[in-house]
Amino acid sequence: MAKAVLRQTVARRRRKMTEEEFLRLPDDGRKYELVDGEVKEVPAGVKHDVLALRLGAKLLACAGDRAYVAGSQAGFRMVTGNLRSPDVSVLLKERLPGGQLPEGFGERAPDLAIEIVSPSEDLPDLLRKVAEYFASGAQQVWLLFPEKQEVVVYRSPFELQTLRAEDELTGGELLPQFRLRVAELFAVE
Structure with a gap:
């Protein structure tokens, strides 16, 4: 009897979580993504959140009527079926159906997906996220x-530019008015 219960428990743990199950999880104040049917906690701290909000x-100040800017609670469905939540997202109104924001998860990646990388994050996982964002409609x-x-700026999955403290981060064609020195971006101390 005990072996049967153990086998059922192990089988339940191996079973992949559905999107519906993921969406029914209680909110415990932490950030999660659904990746390959598994719930992954996305690490963040106060500094991380302050940087994202700043x-x-x-970005919002430069977006005007052109775009919406969302925080880390906004989720997006990837073509892989994964649910991703970038730290900051920019959605061009012209690319939204009817110019309207979706009620739940976005049906594609944001036009600009921004991830704040913690030291514990794995490079292959980051590169996979980048590829998923582009495959799902991101422009940057x-x-x-x-x-x-x-800051590493990807304009495609294969075209990237690394910006350092003395460089200027720009919004490019997405948000032409956005300009910020990298040193100023990270000045949250």
Whole structure:
């Protein structure tokens, strides 16, 4: 009898979680993503959140009527079936059906997905996220590395530029008015 219960428990743990099950999980104040049917906690701290909010506010100031800017609670369905929640997202109104925001998860990646990378994050996982964002409709992905004070800007999965403290981060064609020195971006101390 005990062996049968153990086998059922192990089988339940191996079973992949569905999107519906994921969406029914209680909110415990932490950030999670659904990746390959498994719930992954996305690490973040106060500094991480302050950096995301500061950058989001600066992007919002430049977005005007052109775009929406969302924080880490906004989720997006990837073509892989994974549910991702970038730290900051920019959605161009012209690319939204009817110019309207979705009620639940976005049906594609944001136009600009921004991830703040913690030292514990794995490079292959980051590169997979970048590829998923582009495959799901993103036009740019920014990876922010606070420890190194660098920003890696992806304009495609294969075209990237590393910006350092003395460089200027721009919104390119997505948000032409956005300009911010990398040193200023990371000045959250």
